[in-house]
Amino acid sequence: MSSMPLDPDVARALAQIEGRKIDHVFFVACGGSLSIMHPAKFMLDQASARLPSDVYNAAEFTTRAPRRLTSDSLVVLCSMTGTTKETVAATEFARKAGALTVALSTEAASPLAKAADLVIGFEAPYTTGVPIDAKDSNYARIYQLVLGLAKMFDGVDQLDSLLGSLANLQAAIDRAHDSFAPIFEDFAPRFAKKNVIYTMASGADYGAAYSFAICVLMEMQWINSQAIHANEFFHGPFEVLDKESAFILFKGLDSTRPLTERADTFLHRFGSSDNLLVLDAASLDLSGIDEEFRGNLVPLIFFDTLWRFAYKIADLRDQEMLEARRYMKKLHDY
């Protein structure tokens, strides 16, 4: 099995953080970029006893102005193209408070990259149009940063295991495309006709469920959606469930998996299996990914494979994906 070195941008950022007093980490972004902050916090929560953290939408962060934001804060921000104005404003706001700012962006010359103290680049198929290796994704970079922090502040060094796992991730994703293909083929004709499709997840997978709901189903297909937390489901949302309800359940491999197992049982008891698309990571060949990081890396597999499902739905609905937007990147005055 292969491995890889620590990303040089991450290494540079960690070198700048070294020796600095940090007593809070803020993960700040909008929309799809915000969705990666949830699994980043999940990893930090389980890796560090020293660093408290928060995840905020960038405009919420700036207007809430939490008093914990000080010169002892590390603020990690992300915007793919680096042009999201709320995230750029949040960077400037954090720097004014004296915090150290680290921005993830695919564009080194973007407004976000220019506003931040430190920049970590990443790759996205969305911007280049060509497939990337998942080891170069935003998830892969932010996870390296998180475990670098845990090593520095808690003395827990899991970086080698993470790097080895990341190096073998793309192969696992490629195999997962084949595993899930028949399921997607089966479900696409039914889901293409739905007016509402819920996603459901817990733990490390919640961000991927959120992103698929708001950035794919709502944004690109105008299908009503919500990412329901797998346990919150039982405290209200489950009452909408009937034989026609469409759900995509993400059964991951982190320590919260029992929550999705309980939801799976309930969904199949009162829903119809025709409308319950269950993606179970336990069915996948994850060789090369260390046990301890399977839970953290599975959301990348879910999200990557689900794009193909989205394109299938788009074809059937005769609604192209990115071109289907009414407002985003079409209007410029909101």
Next chain:
Amino acid sequence: MSSMPLDPDVARALAQIEGRKIDHVFFVACGGSLSIMHPAKFMLDQASARLPSDVYNAAEFTTRAPRRLTSDSLVVLCSMTGTTKETVAATEFARKAGALTVALSTEAASPLAKAADLVIGFEAPYTTGVPIDAKDSNYARIYQLVLGLAKMFDGVDQLDSLLGSLANLQAAIDRAHDSFAPIFEDFAPRFAKKNVIYTMASGADYGAAYSFAICVLMEMQWINSQAIHANEFFHGPFEVLDKESAFILFKGLDSTRPLTERADTFLHRFGSSDNLLVLDAASLDLSGIDEEFRGNLVPLIFFDTLWRFAYKIADLRDQEMLEARRYMKKLHDY
């Protein structure tokens, strides 16, 4: 204008916390009770530079097992009847970690109250069937606890202003019922026919928007819903907006208000005002509530008044409210 003393249960809890080292606050609950934890954290974020905090669904908390949970943690839990099994389990889990646990419940002899170190009672119309004064609600009690913590750990004493404001809150709610009644009367016939109704809010109001979406619209009326954060709206969800889309927008008075103003403008530009129910707290008579706490107390007004709207919808749909559940309190084996 009247005032009121600090709640004796809160005072007792604060006395037990006094002198103890606390370096993290966890706000933990499920569903409707989880919804009050978001505004509690919002208040703590703006009142304390010393206390980091997290909000977790109770089952997520227990299975995630954040490493920040130690004997230096304060864990605040809530379950109305005190029988929510995930919240009781979270209390036991936190105590095992050595944390100090404070439970809010309407029932002093409930499993939750018995499991926790300290108990704070509150009143709910839901359990007693009779109207309560909002100064005795879960919000009112947890806010007193939060500001008691800020006083203790940050030396910022805003309790008198909060207590005075709480004493005058019910009168403001009663006036708001009258203000909003014509709006509810107007919108109910159209909203009763909708299959999807979104709620939208930011800051202190997000919890009320979440609760109305999952505990009222989804749970009691089987209407598809989601609480959309007012800025996240622009990063995906807004693409579902057309002239038929139904939204309930909570325009509050805290520092995040500009986010809802921007959303309001966009909604009215591309949606239809017939389907956009805007509750604007700026239109209300809030005399007796100090300026500094109007933003924090407005969600109680939104949530209380919206119950009447929910009953109107229920009448028109011929679907009773609490009796309409298929699963909750009807099934006992899930």
